[in-house]
Amino acid sequence: MSPEPIEERLDHLRPSPSPRFYRRMSRAAWTPVAIARRRVLLTTGLTLMIAVVLLAFTPQGRAWAQQALRFFTRASGDTLPAPTIPTMRWVDQTPGRPAPTLIPEEPTQPAFSADCGDIHAPRCTFAQIRSKVNFKVEQLGVIPAGLYFIGATGGPDAVELIYDSADHGGFLYLREEPWTGSSKQTAWQVGASAVVESVRIGDLSGEYVRGTFMMKDGDQTVTWDAQADEQTLHWVDGGVFYEMQSAGPVLPVDRQAFVSLAASLTTGSVAASLTPMPPTPTANTFNFQSAFPLTIPQAEQQAGFPVLAPSKLPAILSFVGARINTPDELIPGAVTLFYLLDQNIQGPNTDGLFLQEQPVPDQARCTWCGFRVGDSAAVWADTTASVVGSGIQMVQVGDAQGEYVQGVWTGRNNNGTWAWEPDQPVKRLRWRANGVAFELSYYGDDISQADMLAIAGSIRR
Amino acid sequence: MSDRTNRFFKLLRRQKGPQPLGSPANFTVFYERTHLPVFRYLYGLTGGPREDVEDLTAESFTRAWRARHTFQGDEAAALGWLLKIARRLVIDDYRRRKARPVTEGDIPNLHVGSDPQPEEAAVQGEDQERIWSLLTTLPDGPREILALRYLLGWRVNRIAEYLEMPENTVSVTINRTLERLRQMWLQEQED
Numbered sequence: 001m002s003p004e005p006i007e008e009r010l011d012h013l014r015p016s017p018s019p020r021f022y023r024r025m026s027r028a029a030w031t032p033v034a035i036a037r038r039r040v041l042l043t044t045g046l047t048l049m050i051a052v053v054l055l056a057f058t059p060q061g062r063a064w065a066q067q068a069l070r071f072f073t074r075a076s077g078d079t080l081p082a083p084t085i086p087t088m089r090w091v092d093q094t095p096g097r098p099a100p101t102l103i104p105e106e107p108t109q110p111a112f113s114a115d116c117g118d119i120h121a122p123r124c125t126f127a128q129i130r131s132k133v134n135f136k137v138e139q140l141g142v143i144p145a146g147l148y149f150i151g152a153t154g155g156p157d158a159v160e161l162i163y164d165s166a167d168h169g170g171f172l173y174l175r176e177e178p179w180t181g182s183s184k185q186t187a188w189q190v191g192a193s194a195v196v197e198s199v200r201i202g203d204l205s206g207e208y209v210r211g212t213f214m215m216k217d218g219d220q221t222v223t224w225d226a227q228a229d230e231q232t233l234h235w236v237d238g239g240v241f242y243e244m245q246s247a248g249p250v251l252p253v254d255r256q257a258f259v260s261l262a263a264s265l266t267t268g269s270v271a272a273s274l275t276p277m278p279p280t281p282t283a284n285t286f287n288f289q290s291a292f293p294l295t296i297p298q299a300e301q302q303a304g305f306p307v308l309a310p311s312k313l314p315a316i317l318s319f320v321g322a323r324i325n326t327p328d329e330l331i332p333g334a335v336t337l338f339y340l341l342d343q344n345i346q347g348p349n350t351d352g353l354f355l356q357e358q359p360v361p362d363q364a365r366c367t368w369c370g371f372r373v374g375d376s377a378a379v380w381a382d383t384t385a386s387v388v389g390s391g392i393q394m395v396q397v398g399d400a401q402g403e404y405v406q407g408v409w410t411g412r413n414n415n416g417t418w419a420w421e422p423d424q425p426v427k428r429l430r431w432r433a434n435g436v437a438f439e440l441s442y443y444g445d446d447i448s449q450a451d452m453l454a455i456a457g458s459i460r461r
Numbered sequence: 462m463s464d465r466t467n468r469f470f471k472l473l474r475r476q477k478g479p480q481p482l483g484s485p486a487n488f489t490v491f492y493e494r495t496h497l498p499v500f501r502y503l504y505g506l507t508g509g510p511r512e513d514v515e516d517l518t519a520e521s522f523t524r525a526w527r528a529r530h531t532f533q534g535d536e537a538a539a540l541g542w543l544l545k546i547a548r549r550l551v552i553d554d555y556r557r558r559k560a561r562p563v564t565e566g567d568i569p570n571l572h573v574g575s576d577p578q579p580e581e582a583a584v585q586g587e588d589q590e591r592i593w594s595l596l597t598t599l600p601d602g603p604r605e606i607l608a609l610r611y612l613l614g615w616r617v618n619r620i621a622e623y624l625e626m627p628e629n630t631v632s633v634t635i636n637r638t639l640e641r642l643r644q645m646w647l648q649e650q651e652d
Contacts, residue, residue: 006642009592010611015504016497021515025496028519029526030488166527291533328535351484408486410493418493426486443484 031410069196071186071207071234078191078224080213089315090454111155122151122162129159130267135178136240141264147172172246172261179241188232188243189213191224197255199233201262206235206242208255231258237265292321292338299324299335305359307335308436312458314451316342317353325356330385331368331439334358341446353442353455360437368439369432370403376418379409389420395429397456402431404449429456488529492522495540498613502544505608506551508597521547541623548605595645603638610635 025031110116112132116124129152130137137159143149147170150162158177165171179185190196190209199208211226230247244262299322300307307322317339325334334356341351360366367384374387393404407422429440429452440456447455500518507514525532525543532542596604609615609623617635621628 006592006639006646007611009588010607013501013589013592013612015501015509015511015514015612017500017515017518018511020512021500021518024515024519025492025522028492028522030485030492326535328537408489410489424486426484443486 069186069190069207071188071236072194072196072209072232073187073189074194074196075189075192075224078193079221080189081221090312091315093309093311093313093319093458110153110160112153116153117151118153119160119162122153122160124152126152126161128152129154129161132156133159135176136238136267137176138242138265138267140172140174140261141266141268142261144172144261146170170247172244174245175243177241179236179239185241186234188234191226194224194226199255199259201233201235201237201259204235204237206233206259206262208233208259210255231255233258233262235262292323292336294322294324296322296337298322299337303333303335305335305436306461307337308357308438308459308461309337309355310455310458311460313339313455314447316446318342320352330383331356331358341444351444351446353440353447355459356439356441357436359435360432362432362435366432366437368430369437370430371405371428376409379418389422391422395431395453397429397431397453398433400431400433402429402456404429404452406449427452429453431456488526491536491539494536495543496522498540499543499547501612502608503547503551505596505612506548506601506605508593517547517550521550524550544623591646591649592642595642595649598645599638599641603634603641606631606634607638 110118112124112129115132116122116129124132126137126139126149133154133156139149139161140163143163146165147163148166150164152159152161154160158175161174161176163172163174177185191211191213194209194211196207196209199206208231210228210231211224212228212230213222214225214228231245233242233244235242242262242265244258246258294302296307296309302324309319313319320338320340322335322337325331325336327333335358337355337357339353339355341353360369368386371386371388371392373390373392374382375389378387388405389407389409391405391407395402395404404427406425406427407420408424408426409418410421410424425443425445427442427447427449429438429449431438438456438459440452442452496518499521500514503514503517503521504511507517521543524546528546532539534542596607599607606620606624609620610617615623617628617631621631624631
């Protein structure tokens with residue numbers, strides 16, 4: 001036998017994973033499931049804001065506080081008005097000579113922030129936070145596998161202990177403060193249909209609820225979702241009010257297991273290993289200067305064409321630098337500008353806005369000047385990321401016609417085909433003006449379609 | 462917004478994934494495009510069983526996800542980076558295991574490129590089981606090169622770049638290993 005048949009046989013080897021593998025990977029940290037979980041968490045924070053306002057300023061809210069629940073407040077329905085999103089603040093730019101526009105917010109810092117950091121990066125040890133307050137402070141006596149104690153912070157009236165997972169797929173938040181019984185402490189609002197269960201934490205009684213209010217993009221309301229894997233437990237022990245909340249797959253979505261964690265609270269040392277968590281990649285650790293090393297004039301010189309930039313940007317974005325796309329990238333030779341999201345918006349992160357541009361003569365064929373609807377098979381042959389599943393919107397960018405689309409292809413189907421996910425906040429805007437093709441892209445909820453159109457409309461040299 | 466709400470709100474928002482090289486959307490696309498090559502590469506390195514290879518594949522992507530901000534480069538480079546993570550996993554966790562005979566359950570879900578007739582398919586299946594069995598007897602280095610060449614379909618120059626060895630060495634290794642497989646195949650037939 002000649003070697004060729006051996007080669008042919010090798011060519012035919014195509015091992016493939018089993019359905020079990022695809023089921024497992026459908027829950028991985030980067031999947032829509034994980035992203036949806038993060039949205040649930042975001043909505044919870046917004047809902048809490050509603051609850052505090054309603055309870056403080058409306059008679060109905062004060063009446064809610066009188067209901068039978070001891071540590072929670074039951075809403076009159078499962079749907080509430082969505083909170084108002086603060087208006088975006090914009091800052092004028094000088095195109096061609098970009099200067100950092102980052103104007104940090106002045107977040108309300110915990111009183112101990114100088115020593116203990118803020119909630120993004122709490123750095124006080126348990127012993128340190130205990131020494132700073134005049135009430136009893138406890139920590140988890142048992143730390144679930146995959147969770148790490150990050151640190152504690154707070155002020156004289158309340159302390160917060162944060163436990164996080166390495167991939168931020170789940171966390172546990174523990175707040176402790178002297179019990180006053182005020183409406184502020186019982187303002188955590190649950191849906192009318194929420195099942196609030198009385199539970200025993202050792203000899204103490206507390207209240208446990210699973211679920212949260214959820215809001216979809218564009219909705220004017222938030223709706224209670226009892227299936228969300230977020231758990232909250234409130235109780236009082238020795239004059240201290242405890243609020244323990246978890247989210248994410250690291251923690252057991254099981255009432256009894258969750259309550260057992262609460263029962264493990266201790267003022268003593270923790271026997272469990274306190275292995276330091278792997279460092280979280282942040283804007284400080286990611287080398288942006290290496291990824292976007294050029295100024296705009298340098299990019300112009302290397303690319304050989306004038307580079308345009310926004311003349312107006314939301315104050316939460318800051319210019320970092322530029323680069324020339326390599327021949328292997330989707331749009332070879334294009335210039336990419338990167339604007340980093342304010343680190344105060346959601347803690348250390350590397351999110352940001354991308355602007356890619358490249359001259360394309362008006363009459364020339366341009367493969368990436370817009371989008372086209374296609375199916376899963378078309379995605380494989382798409383070399384410019386132009387194929388989308390649906391939802392192409394024709395928009396006006398100054399005097400030019402552009403195309404906007406939101407969504408991303410994912411492997412949700414678990415069968416080797418692509419699935420278009422239009423709800424994912426992957427936003428792209430493409431247009432062509434004055435012989436230049438542009439793509440503006442952003443991942444996230446902080447920049448809206450209207451914001452992107454406003455940014456695009458301000459682009460000039 | 463109260464201090465408490467403000468701080469908790471920010472904690473929640475921190476859960477969002479980072480960019481530019483590591484957004485969930487980008488990583489999802491990357492995973493979809495590379496999970497089969499990674500799986501096949503690991504299968505080639507270890508020889509199975511499939512469940513173990515699936516675990517290794519999943520762990521490789523999990524490690525890549527956690528370390529995604531340390532990577533810079535295009536998608537082709539990213540695949541090489543990911544394969545090196547996978548190879549380290551194999552070295553760390555599996556190299557200590559002694560090679561063991563291939564059992565029926567180890568034979569992967571083998572897909573052939575065309576749609577052969579039932580009898581032909583049966584013959585092909587037997588052939589592939591034999592080939593797979595022979596592959597597991599090869600030393601690590603040649604087996605890896607064959608996995609890259611035939612399971613991933615890489616060209617010699619790309620293999621050489623990935624393994625950081627001269628192209629000629631890769632070509633010679635492939636030819637010698639094919640000849641060795643051929644001899645083993647014939648020997649089995651005679652037995």
